[in-house]
Amino acid sequence: MKLVRGRPTWGSMALGIAAILVAAAVAPRPTHADGDHGAASRVIRSELGGGRYDLWITLTPSPLLAGQRAVIKAQIIDRASGATVRGGRVQMAIPDWMPPSLRQVSAVPGTAQQQLQDETEQERLVAIGNLWVKVRAAANVGQVLPTLATEVAPGVYALEFTPLAAEPYDLQVTFLGPVDRLLPDRPPVTVSLPVTWEWPVNPRLILVALVIAGTAVGGLIILRVRRDALAPGERFNFLALPWLRRLVTARGFQPAIQIPLLLFFAVLVFVGLADTPLAGRNLATKLTWTIWWAGIIFTFILVGRLWCLMCPIGAVNEWTSRLAQPTRKWPKPLRNLWIANGTFILLTWADVQLGVVRDPRVTAGIILLLLVSAALTGLFFQRRTFCRYLCPITGLIGIYSMLAPVELRAKRCEACHSHKDKECFVGGPANVGCPMFERVWEMDSNAYCNLCFECVKGCPQDNLVLRLRAFGADLWAASRRHLDEAYLAVVLVGASLFLTGEMVQPWHDTLDAIIGRLPLQALGITSHKAVEALVNSTMFLAVALVLIPLAVLAAAAVAQRLLAWTGKTHDLSEIFTVFGYMFVPIGLSMHLAHNLHHLIDEGPGIVPVIQRTIHRFTTFSVGVPAWNVPPLLSHEVVYWMQMLLFMGFYGVSLYAGARLARRHFSNAETTFRAAAPMVVVSLFIMLLNVYVLSQPMSARHSH
Ligand code: SF4
Ligand code: SF4
Known part of the structure; x- marks a missing residue:
């Protein structure tokens, strides 16, 4: 051929x-969490008859799966002869599984423990009831009363069993002896049967x-x-793909994503208010903070502000302003990130101090508050004023999006300058003017572009391109620098460092030592928890707002002095603002590492929460929630992934620092003098980051 x-x-x-x-x-x-491969059996060993016999238990499948029929086989081996005992009488029993929280009978009525017990029992009964309908035809569902096992092969005694909960069950085995020679009464031997659930x-x-x-x-x-033959240096324009262009410029494109998400937000608010107040079990808290908030950061560095294109809160802001058509503009002195930065810090502080985001009611309240604020802003101010200047996370999204390797830009700025109508900004028959107040002919950063493609729809000259570019390019290539953005970048370094440090044991030991030295009794304070929260949140503000910004400011002051020796004078705030951007990847690396831990460790916990919510509000059966769901990856793997993130992002930070220094300071000597103090401070912070992540996690931390 x-x-x-x-x-x-x-x-x-x-x-x-x-x-x-x-x-x-x-x-x-x-592979299942206990190390078995697929349904292959693993032998569970014990002994019987006061050590005279070995007991081997094999399970099919192994481990057992909740809601699935399983076969338990026992073999009894005479230690003296090494032979398998045939024709024996083996009795097996499995008591009904009881959640550990229900076994603690000491719960005081009205307490959280009692509430958890009631809740667990109720959901267990509902879920087991649903599962029961499916498996009622099977033998021995949920428990086995003392039963003689069947000898299915010479010396192999088997029993069918269908576990209902994905929790370890106790198997009690009694060897009554060979048929011709009954043994004296002996207590049963108990072995633990692993049970899991199936993805x-x-x-x-x-x-x-x-x-x-x-x-x-x-x-x-x-x-x-x-x-498509590209000219040298030209980059491929994704908008040249006809299907993509048709999709993103279709009139219904944005609403088709926004409306379902808005409905989903409504469900979250309802569940947050109506369902259990236990954060770990309520869909509103679990989905909002453990899944959405932990995962959304990763999208910013890949596709910029794409989330804002679909965000229901932004949608409400835009819809109300389109309906009300207000002519009022946001006051000029407030056209910056300071208010948004303030609300972001306030929210984070409230979480550290009061644990607000760990409360489903408060989570629902926050979503409602943001929706109402966005709607009111839209009624009184033009376009997406809320998204641009007020949303608590708009600044964070913006500066993280500067790293994304995609950009929407004007192809030829000259074409924009000579084009009088500027539909991209003011709107036209095919589009609304840029909701984020961006002038595409000046736009050289992703920070405020929502990728809504309104400008693409409206541009009669087809002058917009969506293309790939170097990762992090905006950090050094953007022409304008802003103190509010630079300060936020530095604050995020401190915030992510503190919020991760707060998870590790040495911090809690230090906290206990600090609290132990405070004269609490003399002050009449009895609540250790309240004091811990107060000290914690004070430290958060100190580290995020003061210590780390002061360290960068000190480096800027040293750089200023070093530059002065060459006869160049530079403003302190100018140096701080320029180099603030090199700290974006540093804060981001810790933020990503922190969120990676939450996603991998606690993310799978969303499965039982969804099961529970479905059982609570519908009649569908989706299996018994297994609350001991294992993490997706081992802690060691996560640790090395975090270290890789650190290395990669610190590389980007140093590169950005070098490019910023070259761009803003005239020659090699001034460049070095300006950048060196920043490199020292950034290295110190990175070492702190590594130290924090290398510490053991505290049992007191929960998300
Ligand atoms: S800025 Fe905030 S409210 Fe606006 S679209 Fe983005 S996330 Fe949503
Ligand atoms: S620049 Fe274009 S894509 Fe970006 S927010 Fe404005 S209209 Fe939307």
Whole structure:
């Protein structure tokens, strides 16, 4: 057969992708948390008859799966002869599983412990009731009364059992002796049977499919880019892909995402108010803080402010302003991030002091408050004033988005300058004017672009491009620098350092030592918890707002002095503002590392929370919630992922620092003098970050 070499066709590529996807689909399920592979059996060993016999228990599947019929097999081996005992009488029993919280009978009525007990029992009964309908035809569901096991093969005694809870069950085995020689009464031997739950979808399949889909899309785009001959130095414009352009400029594109998300927010508010006040079990808190807030940061560094395109709060702001058509502009002195920075710090402080985000009612309240504020702002001020100047996380999203490797920009700024109508900014028949008040002909940063594509819809000259660029490019390439952004960047370094430091044991030991030295009794203070929260939140404000900014300011002062020796005078705030941007990747690396821990460690806990919520509010059965759900990856793997993040982002920070110094200070000597103190401070902070993450986690921390 003749082999013909040539360019791959679309058909052959699609076939290849389909083949890989099929292979991934039939991939075996992942290893269970206890180290077993798939359904292979592991032997649980014990002894019987006062040490005369060995007892071997095997499970199929292993570990057992909640709601699935399983077979438990026992083999009894005579230690003296080494032979398997055949024709024996083996009695097995499994008592009904009882949640540990219910076993503690000391709970005082009306306390949180009692509430947890009631809640656990109630949901257990509902969930087990639902599961029972499915498995009632099976034998021995949920428990086994003392039963003689069947000898299914010579010396192998078996029993069917269907566990209902994904928790360890106790198996009691009594060897009554060979049929011809009954043993004297002996207490049963108890072994613990591991039970877990099954992921509804193979998570490895999802991961593999995502990687393949990402690679395939990337590959197709690269092929397409190579096919369209680009001039040297020209970058591929994604808006040149007709399907993408049609999609993002379609009239219903944004509402099709915003409306379902707004409805989902309404569900979250309802669940936050109506469901359990226990944060770890309420969908509103779990989804908002453990999943959304922990995960959303990752999107900023990949696709900029794309979240803002779909955010229901931003949507409400824009819809009300389009309806009310206010002509009022936001006051000029307030057109900056200071108010947004203030509300962000206030919210974070309130969390440290009062734990507000760990309360479902408060979480629902925060969502409602933001929705109402956005609507009111839209009634009185033009466009998305709330998103641009007031949203508590707008500054954070903006400065993190500066790292994203995609940008929407004007292709030729001269074309914009000579174009009088400027539909992109003022609006036109096909679009509304930029909701974020961006002038695309001046825009050289991702910080405030929501990727809403209104400017693309309106530009009659097709002068906008969406293209890839260097990761973090805005940090050094943007022409304008702002003190509010630089200060926020530095504050975020302190905030993420403190909030992660607060999770580790040495911090709690230090806190206890500090509190131990305070004259609390003399002051009549009895609540250790209240004092701990007060000291904690004071330290948060000190580290985030004062200590870290002061360290960077001190470095700026040293740089100013070093520059003065060369005869150059520079304003202190100018040096602080320029180099503040090199601290964005440092704060971000700690923020990502912190959130990675939450996502991997606590993220899977969303599964029982969803199960529980469905049982609580619907009649569907989705299995018994298993609250001891394991983390997705081991702590060691997470630790090394965090270290990789640190290394990568510190590299970006140093590169940004060097580029900023070269751009703002005239020659090699002044560049070095300006940058050196900043490098020292940034290195010190990075070492602190590494130290904090290398400490053992405190048992007192929870999200
Ligand atoms: S700025 Fe805030 S409110 Fe506006 S779209 Fe973005 S996240 Fe939503
Ligand atoms: S610059 Fe364009 S894409 Fe960005 S927010 Fe304004 S209108 Fe939307």
